[in-house]
Every structure is written in structure tokens, then in C-alpha cells.
Amino acid sequence: MSKAAIIAGAAETNSLGKLPGYSTLGLHIEAAVNAVADAGLSFRDIDGIATVSAPGPVQVAHALGITPRWMDGTGVGGTSFLLHVRHAAAAIAVGQASTVLITHGESGRSRVGAARFAPGLSSPPGQFEAPYGTFGPTTAFTIPVLRYMKDYGLTHEQLAYVAVAQRRWAAKNPRAMFRDPITVDEVLASRLVAYPFHLLECCLVTDGGGALIVTSADRTGDFPKPAVHVLGAGESMETPMISQLPDFTESGAFRLAGAAAFAEAGITTSDVGHLMIYDAFAHLPIYGLEALGFVAKGEAGAFISDGNTEPGGFLPLNTNGGGLSYTHTGMYGMFAILESVRQLRGEAAAGVDPEISVVLGNGGMFATSGVLVLGRSPL
Amino acid sequence: MGKPVPKPVPKPVPEPTPETQPFWDGCAAGELRLQRCRACVRPYFYPRPVCPSCGSAEVEWFTASGDATLYSYVINHRPAPGFEADAPYAIAVVQLAEGPRMMTSIVGVPQTPEALSLDMPLRVTFEQRGDISLPVFEPAGEWRQ
Numbered sequence A: 001m002s003k004a005a006i007i008a009g010a011a012e013t014n015s016l017g018k019l020p021g022y023s024t025l026g027l028h029i030e031a032a033v034n035a036v037a038d039a040g041l042s043f044r045d046i047d048g049i050a051t052v053s054a055p056g057p058v059q060v061a062h063a064l065g066i067t068p069r070w071m072d073g074t075g076v077g078g079t080s081f082l083l084h085v086r087h088a089a090a091a092i093a094v095g096q097a098s099t100v101l102i103t104h105g106e107s108g109r110s111r112v113g114a115a116r117f118a119p120g121l122s123s124p125p126g127q128f129e130a131p132y133g134t135f136g137p138t139t140a141f142t143i144p145v146l147r148y149m150k151d152y153g154l155t156h157e158q159l160a161y162v163a164v165a166q167r168r169w170a171a172k173n174p175r176a177m178f179r180d181p182i183t184v185d186e187v188l189a190s191r192l193v194a195y196p197f198h199l200l201e202c203c204l205v206t207d208g209g210g211a212l213i214v215t216s217a218d219r220t221g222d223f224p225k226p227a228v229h230v231l232g233a234g235e236s237m238e239t240p241m242i243s244q245l246p247d248f249t250e251s252g253a254f255r256l257a258g259a260a261a262f263a264e265a266g267i268t269t270s271d272v273g274h275l276m277i278y279d280a281f282a283h284l285p286i287y288g289l290e291a292l293g294f295v296a297k298g299e300a301g302a303f304i305s306d307g308n309t310e311p312g313g314f315l316p317l318n319t320n321g322g323g324l325s326y327t328h329t330g331m332y333g334m335f336a337i338l339e340s341v342r343q344l345r346g347e348a349a350a351g352v353d354p355e356i357s358v359v360l361g362n363g364g365m366f367a368t369s370g371v372l373v374l375g376r377s378p379l
Numbered sequence B: 001m002g003k004p005v006p007k008p009v010p011k012p013v014p015e016p017t018p019e020t021q022p023f024w025d026g027c028a029a030g031e032l033r034l035q036r037c038r039a040c041v042r043p044y045f046y047p048r049p050v051c052p053s054c055g056s057a058e059v060e061w062f063t064a065s066g067d068a069t070l071y072s073y074v075i076n077h078r079p080a081p082g083f084e085a086d087a088p089y090a091i092a093v094v095q096l097a098e099g100p101r102m103m104t105s106i107v108g109v110p111q112t113p114e115a116l117s118l119d120m121p122l123r124v125t126f127e128q129r130g131d132i133s134l135p136v137f138e139p140a141g142e143w144r145q
């Protein structure tokens, strides 16, 4: 079904970083304007809208003067935009929409017009996690990794090296927030945030936005930029509470979403020339590489520290610098997709010229996942 | 922009729902109560009215042993509101002897990687938080200090 869709427009906000002059809605709008222009379209051409709340599809569509005939407000964390692409492809395939705008904007750092989120104390996380002093992802998303380290021998140095490898990509990217090279020693000397995680093993917190235009592959060639084909997509979920993750050494949601996407596209790991793995923290690329089957369980730390994923390595991973060095508004998934699109179009700052790029998104804290297989050509 | 001055706030107090009230009643009585399925006999946590393994609504409460081991944790250096005086403090997940896992605090032990050893034996104890008795865990056996 998703074989019929292409990404015809893709853009970020003019700037990323610290943008106190924009509200959350303002970031959505600028990203939408840029993506529609990138596709050579106008808002009159858009008949489908997808984004997360808040502000949600109704507010975004209304602000842009769009009356969609299809909308999707799926909001399952930072991977939501990957799910929107999947859902949009399905809607386009059955004729419910022809041209879908997917927007992200988040005043993650400046918190201008931003939604508040804290679990109510009667919710399951409110009753069974918050009383123990959890306070956002740094305190909870990080909890599984000590178990992984003990069971599989991942070292503190290997965990730190994830940040080092991604900084090497960021150094090539003028839009990355942090570009100065770092060493393992510097990562391990940075402030402890939540042992075993140091500051440089945690993502940035920034303001920014991005947007995509998804349409039918029948229209390939009708747009100014090369089409990016949606070859496969998958989604899954595992747990609303990190304490209830069934196995702290792996993500079942990553594995299931990845298997669905690879099966739909009919590819294996050896077909993949470029990979984006949502990296809110340094352990996520490790969990992601293993869940997608690029390496066996327990091998990803060494795979990264041996240089396989950094510039010059055979599996370029998080080539924009990732959430650790490029940008992370709170819902990073849109930026992971956008880097894949840039790579497939040949527009990336650190281009690796892939035929097929895979994007693995995370939502919440191992709560949800979406995976996209994107390609330069239809299969 | 200066840093906002944090207002002193109390630590969060869980708000029981009808489905979870028996768990909190157990804590008030000094017992860790879990649910198990009458059909497939599997114990589970967090409290809910159907078995997550088989979907049966034939579930019952029982009193767990209170024995556990340390499954994983972080030592948090950025305290949640109300926890300023505790930082750095461990946020742990324990493996209950009956099978389910739960988040908790580890008390009666320094909050350091050296003192908090994965798989160390633990035993439940309870801490008063508002009108709630909160299950926390302390080292057991030869790990008791």
C-alpha cells in the first residue's frame, strides 16, 4: 500500500536552536510554508493534514486556511511523524486524500506556547513511577541501560563513543547545534545527569520544526525536487511505563516496527545504505541497531566504537549529528525523516549517496516506534 | 532570563483509583499485594481488572513475599520537584520474586554505583507519603548494613 506514496516536499524551519521569537504554532506554520514551497505547491493543493497535539491538526490546518478531507492526530510521542507518513500513504492509496501535509513544531527549549505535560497522579505512571522521583526522560528512559551493560558487557566508554561518533557527523553539518569534536574522556568527564548517563550522552533541547508533503507516486516528476519513495513502513508499541518494559536489554517495539517495514519493502539490512535511529540518549542507537538486525544482540556497542557508523564507516548512522548533536525539540522523529530525505535527494551536508535509507523512530520511552524504508527509486 | 526560582513543592502522592485501591490498602497494612489470574495463574503488576497474559477477567489479589532483586536503576542528579534534598538519588526497577517488576526507591543504602549492585537481594518496606504508604525496598540478607 505504501509503495504508492512519495515524499514530494520536505523542509525545516529557517533556523533551529534557541528561537524565543516563535510559538509552537509559529514553528509549525513556518515549517509548513517551507515544505509547501519545496514541493512547488500552495496550501490550496493540500487536502490532508497530520500532526500531533498540541496544537493538533485542527489548529494547524485552520491557521493555514486548509479545509482537509482527511486528518490524522496520532500523537504517540516523537515517532508520531513516521506514523503519519505511513497513515498518509495508506489514505492516499485508497483515495481518501491526494496531498498530505505533515507538520512538526516544538518550542522545546524556549517553551513559547508549549503544552504542559505531567502525568496525573491517578494515572498508572502517576501512581507507580512519579512517587519515586522520575522527572522526564533523563530520569526514566535511562533506567534500562545498566541492565544491558551487565548482561552484555557494554562499557561506559562504548556508550560514550556513541556521542563521539555522532559529533563527527555533526562537525560536517553547518546547521548542527554542536560541531566541535569530542573525545570519550570528555564525554565521561561531562556532568552526570543520571548515572550512568553524562550530559553529552543526552540529547539537546531545542526549538524548531519541520514538515513533509506526501502524495501519490503517480505524480513522480511533477515536483521540483527528486521524489523520495515510501517503500515500506511499520509501527508498534510496547509499554506506557519504562518500569514495565518486558526486557530491559531490547526494544520489542523497535523490532516489530522494523520487521513490518522491511517486509513491506522487501529488503534486508544489506540493502540499507543509510540509517537514522532516534537518539534521545546514547543507548538508543545501540538498541536500534540490534532491533533492526544490523548486528546481533550485545554487539552494537562495539560495532559503533569500531567506527562502522561514523564518517568513513560502511553503515552511516545519524548523519545530521542526531539528537545528541544536531537538534532535538522533544519530538525528534521529523528531523530524522528529513535527514533521510536530504540524503536520498543528494542534499545532505554530509552526503553518503544512499539508494535506500531507513528511519527508526521512538515515541515516549520505548513506548512506541515507527520505521520507514525510504528509497531513491520505486522497488 | 534567570533561572526560575523553584517553589517548594511536596513529593507526589499517588492518587488511588477504584482498580488500584486494594494495592494501596495492602501497603497501608504493611503488605505488598499483587494480582494474579485464576485462569493462567500468572501474577502481574500494575493493578488492572484483566489479566495481561490471557485477557481473563477472573483475577484475584494475593499477598506477595516482598522479596525482590535489583533489576536496573539510574542515580538521578536532577531532582524532581520535592526531591531536592535527596539528590542524587536512585530510581530503581526491582524484580519481584513472583515475577512482575516495579519501579521503586532503594533505601538504607548509599545511593552510589558501588553500593547498588544489580541482582542484590531486596526486601519491601514502606514509607509514609501523605496519607499513602509507599512501597520501597531495602537490602536483604547479607546485603543488609
Ligand SMILES: [Zn+2]
Pocket (backbone or CB within 6 Å): B037, B038, B039, B040, B041, B042, B051, B052, B053, B054, B055, B056
Ligand atoms: Zn491469565
